[in-house]
Amino acid sequence: EAQVTQNPRYLITVTGKKLTVTCSQNMNHEYMSWYRQDPGLGLRQIYYSMNVEVTDKGDVPEGYKVSRKEKRNFPLILESPSPNQTSLYFCASSLRPDPTGELFFGEGSRLTVL
Amino acid sequence: KQEVTQIPAALSVPEGENLVLNCSFTDSAIYNLQWFRQDPGKGLTSLLLIQSSQREQTSGRLNASLDKSSGRSTLYIAASQPGDSATYLCAVKDQTGANNLFFGTGTRLTVIP
Numbered sequence: 372e373a374q375v376t377q378n379p380r381y382l383i384t385v386t387g388k389k390l391t392v393t394c395s396q397n398m399n400h401e402y403m404s405w406y407r408q409d410p411g412l413g414l415r416q417i418y419y420s421m422n423v424e425v426t427d428k429g430d431v432p433e434g435y436k437v438s439r440k441e442k443r444n445f446p447l448i449l450e451s452p453s454p455n456q457t458s459l460y461f462c463a464s465s466l467r468p469d470p471t472g473e474l475f476f477g478e479g480s481r482l483t484v485l
Numbered sequence: 486k487q488e489v490t491q492i493p494a495a496l497s498v499p500e501g502e503n504l505v506l507n508c509s510f511t512d513s514a515i516y517n518l519q520w521f522r523q524d525p526g527k528g529l530t531s532l533l534l535i536q537s538s539q540r541e542q543t544s545g546r547l548n549a550s551l552d553k554s555s556g557r558s559t560l561y562i563a564a565s566q567p568g569d570s571a572t573y574l575c576a577v578k579d580q581t582g583a584n585n586l587f588f589g590t591g592t593r594l595t596v597i598p
Contacts, residue, residue: 375528404585413489413588414576429585461528463586471516471536471578474586478528 373398375477377462383483384452392447392480394462400475402468403445404429405437407458408479414461420445421468452484487512487579491589498565499597506560506592508575513553519586520549520560521574529574533560565596 375396384390394403404419406429416429420439434456436448445464449456460480465472488511498504508518517536521529533542533549535558541550548561558575572593576586 406586411590413590414574414586415588416585419585463529473519473531473534475531476521476529479526 373475375462375464375475377460377477377480379480380478381481383485385485386453387451390449390452390482392449392460392462392482394445394447394477395443396445396462396464396475397443398464398466398475399442400464400466401442402465402472403439404463404474405435405445405447406461406463407431408461409458417447417460449482452482454484456482457484458482487515487577487581487587489575489577489587489589491573491575491592493592494590495593495595497595497597500565500567502565502596503561503563504565504594506562506573506575506594508558508560508589510556510558510577510579510587512579512581513556514580515553516578516580518549518551518558518575518577520547520558521576523572523574523591532573562594565594567596567598570594570596 378393401422405417406414408414418437420426462477463474519534520532535551546563551558572591574591576588
């Protein structure tokens with residue numbers, strides 16, 4: 372089944388403890404992206420990747436890192452999480468970095484930073 | 486910067502009614518507009534994708550229209566069912582960012598049996 376898989380789905384952590392949210396897609400998609408969803412603000416893009424080893428900042432990149440060493444994986448790294456990073460995170464992918472392409476989303480990872 | 490607005494924020498209708506959800510955007514220079522459904526605790530499910538050159542798309546009981554020049558899109562749901570209860574999000578991909586989708590904050594739909 373074609374899908375975008377995120378792990379963990381739920382995580383509670385403490386300020387400053389490094390964590391990684393993994394994202395994997397099995398559709399051979401070139402483009403991958405991370406979003407966060409907050410009440411009243413909608414979804415906002417954190418980082419995106421056009422292909423392996425090609426990443427760039429979205430609208431809200433502060434406090435996050437990403438890497439794209441393999442085509443299928445695009446982990447989101449929080450080196451020193453803070454409470455304002457408590458949010459619902461979504462990974463998305465599309466076949467090509469083509470602006471007309473359709474985006475497919477994972478089921479989300481709910482992160483709470485205490 | 487592109488701004489996407491969805492009104493109303495919440496809507497309740499009795500089962501069987503036809504309904505329309507609205508989406509407006511500020512910059513008409515878009516590549517496409519996508520409608521999503523989000524269930525509580527779940528991810529986003531793509532419903533319909535309308536390219537900028539298209540006027541509408543249909544899938545089953547759903548019909549989405551796009552008027553790019555006026556910055557508006559509507560999602561029409563025919564013969565609503567309780568299973569349609571969810572939050573509906575619209576998102577536009579405009580020509581300024583690299584594949585960035587700009588999302589509205591959604592309309593929470595409740596279909597009452």
